[in-house]
Amino acid sequence: xxxxxxxxxxxxGDLQKxxxxxxxxxxxxxxxxxxxTFDRDLGHDLTQNVFLRMIKYRSSYRQDKQFRPWIxxxxxxxxxxxxxxxxxxxxxxxxxxxxxxRIAAVDEVIxxxxxQKLLYISLFKLSPEQREVLILTRFQEMKYEEVAxxxxxxxxxxxxxxxxxxxxxxxxxxxxEKI
Amino acid sequence: xxxxxxxxxxxxxxxxxxxxxxxxxxxxxxEKNSENRRKYEELKAAMSxxxxxxxLEPDNSLKTDFMLALIEEVEAEHDRxxxxxxxxxxxxxxxxxxxxxxxxxxxVFIGMWLMKADSNNQQIAEIxxxxxxxxxxxxxxxxxxxxxxxxxQGVNASxxxxxxxxxxxxxxxxxxxxxxxxxxxxAAVEALAKFADEPKxxxxxxxxxxxxxxxLIQITLINLMVKLKxxxxxxxxxxxIEDKKTMETVKDEAHMAVFKLS
Amino acid sequence: MNAQxxxxxxxxxxxxxxxxxxxxxKIAMTSGMLELKELTNVAVEGYSGNxxxxxxxxxxxxxERAKGLKPVNGMGLTDNTGIGLSVKDEGKDRKVxxxxxxxxxxxxxxxxxxxxKVKYVNSSIHGDDFQAKNIAGEMEVQTLGGDIKMIDVTxxxxxxxxxxxxxxxxxxxxxxLPSSIATVHGDLDVTLPKSTNANLSLxxxxxxVYSDLDIKVENADGxxxxxxxxISGKLGSGGVNLSLSATHGNVxxxxx
Numbered sequence: 001x002x003x004x005x006x007x008x009x010x011x012x013g014d015l016q017k018x019x020x021x022x023x024x025x026x027x028x029x030x031x032x033x034x035x036x037t038f039d040r041d042l043g044h045d046l047t048q049n050v051f052l053r054m055i056k057y058r059s060s061y062r063q064d065k066q067f068r069p070w071i072x073x074x075x076x077x078x079x080x081x082x083x084x085x086x087x088x089x090x091x092x093x094x095x096x097x098x099x100x101x102r103i104a105a106v107d108e109v110i111x112x113x114x115x116q117k118l119l120y121i122s123l124f125k126l127s128p129e130q131r132e133v134l135i136l137t138r139f140q141e142m143k144y145e146e147v148a149x150x151x152x153x154x155x156x157x158x159x160x161x162x163x164x165x166x167x168x169x170x171x172x173x174x175x176x177e178k179i
Numbered sequence: 180x181x182x183x184x185x186x187x188x189x190x191x192x193x194x195x196x197x198x199x200x201x202x203x204x205x206x207x208x209x210e211k212n213s214e215n216r217r218k219y220e221e222l223k224a225a226m227s228x229x230x231x232x233x234x235l236e237p238d239n240s241l242k243t244d245f246m247l248a249l250i251e252e253v254e255a256e257h258d259r260x261x262x263x264x265x266x267x268x269x270x271x272x273x274x275x276x277x278x279x280x281x282x283x284x285x286x287v288f289i290g291m292w293l294m295k296a297d298s299n300n301q302q303i304a305e306i307x308x309x310x311x312x313x314x315x316x317x318x319x320x321x322x323x324x325x326x327x328x329x330x331x332q333g334v335n336a337s338x339x340x341x342x343x344x345x346x347x348x349x350x351x352x353x354x355x356x357x358x359x360x361x362x363x364x365x366a367a368v369e370a371l372a373k374f375a376d377e378p379k380x381x382x383x384x385x386x387x388x389x390x391x392x393x394x395l396i397q398i399t400l401i402n403l404m405v406k407l408k409x410x411x412x413x414x415x416x417x418x419x420i421e422d423k424k425t426m427e428t429v430k431d432e433a434h435m436a437v438f439k440l441s
Numbered sequence: 442m443n444a445q446x447x448x449x450x451x452x453x454x455x456x457x458x459x460x461x462x463x464x465x466x467k468i469a470m471t472s473g474m475l476e477l478k479e480l481t482n483v484a485v486e487g488y489s490g491n492x493x494x495x496x497x498x499x500x501x502x503x504x505e506r507a508k509g510l511k512p513v514n515g516m517g518l519t520d521n522t523g524i525g526l527s528v529k530d531e532g533k534d535r536k537v538x539x540x541x542x543x544x545x546x547x548x549x550x551x552x553x554x555x556x557x558k559v560k561y562v563n564s565s566i567h568g569d570d571f572q573a574k575n576i577a578g579e580m581e582v583q584t585l586g587g588d589i590k591m592i593d594v595t596x597x598x599x600x601x602x603x604x605x606x607x608x609x610x611x612x613x614x615x616x617x618l619p620s621s622i623a624t625v626h627g628d629l630d631v632t633l634p635k636s637t638n639a640n641l642s643l644x645x646x647x648x649x650v651y652s653d654l655d656i657k658v659e660n661a662d663g664x665x666x667x668x669x670x671x672i673s674g675k676l677g678s679g680g681v682n683l684s685l686s687a688t689h690g691n692v693x694x695x696x697x
Contacts, residue, residue: 001657005678015253022245030237044241051245055252116231138229163186170225325474325534326558327581328597328618335619335682360581362599362621366684394603395625398688402646428603428626 003067011058021067022051028140029075035139036079036131038124046082050075068142069149076132076150083128122172130165137162186222193223318350327360334366338373348374352383361393368399375407388415397429401436410440466522468493473534474558475551480526480540482548483561484572490554495538497524498548524549553578563587566604579618588627596620596683602627606690610697614639619682628690635696638680643672643694645687652694 009017034043320333355367374380404412518527525542560581568587597618606627658674
């Protein structure tokens with residue numbers, strides 16, 4: 001069954017099918033949130049919120065809508081809401097201790113992979129918007145067309161964002177190497 | 180070509196998404212001068228850094244919490260739409276039965292998760308009760324004499340009960356041996372085959388070869404024994420071959436099975 | 442009288458006898474089950490009436506000498522229909538129709554009201570074909586030797602045969618209850634609307650499975666699978682279970 005069929009079934013009252021969608025999407029969404037917020041607990045809660053919202057607003061799903069962009073759009077709204085409420089932008093964190101903690105939240109195997117550590121520190125130093133576009137396109141390997149739907153912009157625009165984010169990541173990485 | 184297009188192409192190039200002329204074009208561009216080469220190397224390095232991403236595993240409570248929320252929603256929905264399932268099984272519409280069966284599936288599933296997380300005993304008790312009710316429904320539908328398809332549905336529903344449940348297994352064995360409809364008996368054999376590693380079920384399957392008179396079921400059982408590589412069935416197979424009442428086609432199958440098993 | 446003339450006369454006499462005795466028997470019923478037990482040549486057709494109508498399509502004749510008598514058979518059945526059949530109540534909702542006089546060429550055409558379940562059992566290796574047409578209710582069909590042809594049906598159905606071929610053309614697939622069709626030595630040929638939603642299980646031990654439908658095959662996720670070819674999958678978005686098996690024959694699954 002495709003995601004879309006499952007979601008239509010949920011919409012039509014077969015709520016059990018929601019657990020199948022949960023199985024398919026909870027890990028990517030959890031990763032999406034944690035790598036944007038650098039906070040595992042928050043990532044947990046926000047992931048939970050996505051699926052609660054999916055069930056609550058099931059009637060708003062339209063058959064012709066691709067499921068993946070739809071649920072990611074929901075995910076995006078959820079963390080936007082969260083940021084608005086808490087009025088904290090995570091790139092505002094600059095303290096060294098805080099950085100260490102936050103990276104540790106994401107990177108469990110720091111000792112083993114130095115490059116991985118560098119990736120997440122560099123990622124942390126980007127803006128959430130830049131992190132987002134890299135997570136979607138590079139980590140979760142979504143198609144540009146899908147990302148364009150999620151971000152509500154054109155495919156060309158997505159490409160620009162991707163290029164800039166990669167370039168920015170490179171710069172942050174080089175800064176680290178200098179230290 | 181403007182710079183942004185070139186940047187996009189370069190990303191596609193590094194990802195290995197380009198072929199033919201376009202690929203050559205980018206190769207030439209990179210080789211054209213040292214600045215282009217540097218740009219390419221930088222991009223490549225950043226992109227290879229991105230490959231060090233690793234998938235984080237959420238802990239189990241994420242699923243548990245979700246399932247609890249889902250149960251609540253399902254129950255709310257259930258209260259809204261479906262009357263209690265206490266009333267006579269005979270009066271249940273196929274739709275209601277199907278809805279109840281859907282509950283058993285989720286019940287087992289949710290149950291497993293809840294046990295794992297070892298939380299909320301009351302929920303577990305409720306789910307167990309729900310499973311119990313639904314089990315009753317399955318067993319009752321297996322005895323519905325008015326409709327073979329209803330009984331078939333009962334057999335199919337037993338698949339949703341993951342582990343061998345004693346009552347369900349007993350009911351399936353009764354159906355396999357006594358149901359008047361061969362398709363229903365056939366379905367029961369197939370459902371029981373799933374639990375054939377349980378000695379009780381295996382014995383029932385072997386014994387059933389003796390009592391089944393329908394070639395369809397006999398042949399299905401014989402082939403099942405071959406598939407299970409079950410040497411214990413050899414005596415019974417030989418009996419089938421020697422039995423004068425056995426149809427030729429069944430004997431052929433039994434001969435083949437004896438050959439494969441010994 | 443020469444032999445040829447005798448034949449011609451025979452035919453005329455036969456025709457005269459046969460025409461007025463195109464017999465009919467009616468059973469008032471709109472629900473419950475009509476069980477056709479060991480009838481040799483039967484075609485069943487659904488219609489929107491309120492009684493089962495059994496007609497003899499061929500020639501049902503009893504010998505001159507038997508006039509005024511009724512056929513009786515070894516099972517103690519007597520003809521209570523005038524067309525060689527016995528109709529018996531079995532319980533409240535079940536009528537059982539059995540053949541009393543075996544040695545005739547009678548073909549029975551049986552019209553069945555919607556809402557009446559049809560059960561047909563023939564356990565003779567020489568059994569004739571069973572045909573059903575335009576039936577929207579539940580059917581149970583079992584033959585040993587005879588072919589089974591069902592056209593414009595919906596299920597639910599449980600159909601099985603040992604030596605017979607089974608052909609089924611669905612108008613649509615009834616979604617509330619599952620269907621199962623199995624034959625040991627025959628081929629199984631099933632036609633479904635292309636838009637059908639169903640959970641399919643196709644099985645053959647020695648034959649092949651052919652289809653032009655878009656079956657989304659599911660992985661055998663640790664489930665014990667036996668039978669040399671066992672295919673589980675979904676048609677459309679999935680739906681009621683539809684199990685098709687031909688142990689030695691082929692399974693043909695067609696879309697229309």
